[in-house]
Amino acid sequence: MKFDVVVVGAGPAGAKTAYELARKGAKVLIIEKHKLPRFKLCGGCLSARTAALLPEGWQGQVLNEIKKGILGFKGKEFIEKTALRAVAYIIDRTSFDHFLTQKAIEAGAQLWEEAPLTHFTVENTVKISTPKGTVKADFLVGSDGFYTKVGKILGYQKKNFFRSVEFWTEGNLQDSVVIDLGIVSRGYAWIFPKGNMLSIGVATTGRENLKDVLERYVRDHKLLENITVKGLKGWMIPYLTKPEDAHLGRGRILLVGDSANLVDPLLGEGIYYALKSAELCAQSILSSPENPLPQYRNSLLREVIPELVSAGKIANLAYRFQRVAYRMGAGFSLERFFKLLEGEETYESLYRKGMPEFIMSLLHIENFLHIIIDKILRRR
Numbered sequence: 001m002k003f004d005v006v007v008v009g010a011g012p013a014g015a016k017t018a019y020e021l022a023r024k025g026a027k028v029l030i031i032e033k034h035k036l037p038r039f040k041l042c043g044g045c046l047s048a049r050t051a052a053l054l055p056e057g058w059q060g061q062v063l064n065e066i067k068k069g070i071l072g073f074k075g076k077e078f079i080e081k082t083a084l085r086a087v088a089y090i091i092d093r094t095s096f097d098h099f100l101t102q103k104a105i106e107a108g109a110q111l112w113e114e115a116p117l118t119h120f121t122v123e124n125t126v127k128i129s130t131p132k133g134t135v136k137a138d139f140l141v142g143s144d145g146f147y148t149k150v151g152k153i154l155g156y157q158k159k160n161f162f163r164s165v166e167f168w169t170e171g172n173l174q175d176s177v178v179i180d181l182g183i184v185s186r187g188y189a190w191i192f193p194k195g196n197m198l199s200i201g202v203a204t205t206g207r208e209n210l211k212d213v214l215e216r217y218v219r220d221h222k223l224l225e226n227i228t229v230k231g232l233k234g235w236m237i238p239y240l241t242k243p244e245d246a247h248l249g250r251g252r253i254l255l256v257g258d259s260a261n262l263v264d265p266l267l268g269e270g271i272y273y274a275l276k277s278a279e280l281c282a283q284s285i286l287s288s289p290e291n292p293l294p295q296y297r298n299s300l301l302r303e304v305i306p307e308l309v310s311a312g313k314i315a316n317l318a319y320r321f322q323r324v325a326y327r328m329g330a331g332f333s334l335e336r337f338f339k340l341l342e343g344e345e346t347y348e349s350l351y352r353k354g355m356p357e358f359i360m361s362l363l364h365i366e367n368f369l370h371i372i373i374d375k376i377l378r379r380r
């Protein structure tokens with residue numbers, strides 16, 4: 001059996017790649033390790049700008065429309081901002097990923113479930129092996145997430161990633177999300193609504209014991225009462241801070257989404273970039289069928305990677321000086337962030353505009369510390 005493109009993995013990146021290709025008439029097969037619908041650990045928060053990348057009918061997936069952001073520090077102090085329109089949407093990944101895959105099938109893609117990629121070889125075409133059989137294709141798209149088999153066969157290794165844990169519990173936040181700084185050394189904790197439930201989790205690039213951190217967070221948090229951590233699950237979130245860290249593939253093999261490390265290093269937002277990279281990958285295959293990889297790489301370098309690099313610069317400062325980052329939320333930062341989620345600001349402009357404010361806030365705190373230290377020394 002011969003296909004134009006075989007897509008490995010039916011997450012947002014794979015389903016969107018298959019959808020874009022199939023609706024333009026390409027012969028596409030998705031091979032997915034699990035039976036669908038399958039569970040995926042995720043906060044399920046889509047920035048509002050993601051809507052532009054979603055197929056018709058996506059509104060049916062929305063559990064909560066987010067209009068209020070609560071930025072916390074250590075679960076004890078809070079700054080709130082409310083927007084007039086939804087700045088984000090909460091979806092359930094089991095249903096959302098299934099919806100996207102159904103859209104790809106409606107557009108003409110074929111799906112093999114419980115068919116993990118085991119191996120591939122490349123000659124004039126790509127020969128792809130799964131326990132369900134072997135197929136050939138002109139191109140193979142790796143959209144198989146953090147532990148990408150496609151990436152491993154190409155020799156890539158993940159270097160930069162958040163470790164994260166999450167559980168769901170009773171509770172209702174309706175249209176608000178809470179993000180707390182000051183909980184882990186490099187990262188944040190969150191409380192998101194999930195319909196009439198809550199998703200509570202923490203992500204860090206540091207070495208903390210995340211179960212202990214989350215138990216303490218839930219126990220001491222001012223906005224949470226009588227909640228015990230149950231059914232905790234963990235997963236990794238890759239990210240990139242330099243263009244060289246993008247694992248985009250070789251020859252007839254192209255990688256998208258988490259398998260390519262295309263995730264924002266500040267928030268760990270990956271769904272938007274999974275969908276965006278899928279769109280650019282499909283466009284490149286359709287418009288340069290002889291050799292799509294250079295076009296794919298160039299479009300990412302133009303439209304996606306500079307944003308992730310700027311987000312990395314903000315993450316570097318925000319997580320090193322978390323008290324300062326929190327204080328900045330009271331100024332314009334939260335409003336600018338809302339604009340970013342809506343697609344009206346970029347990380348690049350956020351970094352540029354926020355820098356003077358950041359330095360002022362830092363100096364303010366540093367001065368304060370100097371006065372205290374000075375007083376202590378004088379007393380001695």
Ligand SMILES: Cc1cc2nc3c(=O)[nH]c(=O)nc-3n(C[C@H](O)[C@H](O)[C@H](O)COP(=O)(O)OP(=O)(O)OC[C@H]3O[C@@H](n4cnc5c(N)ncnc54)[C@H](O)[C@@H]3O)c2cc1C
Pocket residue numbers: 008009010011012013014031032033034040041042043044045046115116117118143144145146147148149164165166201234235236237256257258259263268269270271272274
């Ligand atoms: C705790 C947590 C919270 C998060 N919260 C958010 C959030 O709120 N908002 C946000 O934007 N992002 C969030 N993310 C990140 C987001 O989940 C990922 O960036 C996103 O899922 C990437 O999509 P993908 O399609 O690249 O990969 P995945 O969604 O991981 O999909 C990969 C698919 O490939 C399949 N697969 C794996 N191996 C094989 C194989 N060998 N053969 C065939 N199929 C295979 C898997 O079964 C899966 O279906 C979070 C991540 C975590 C861990």
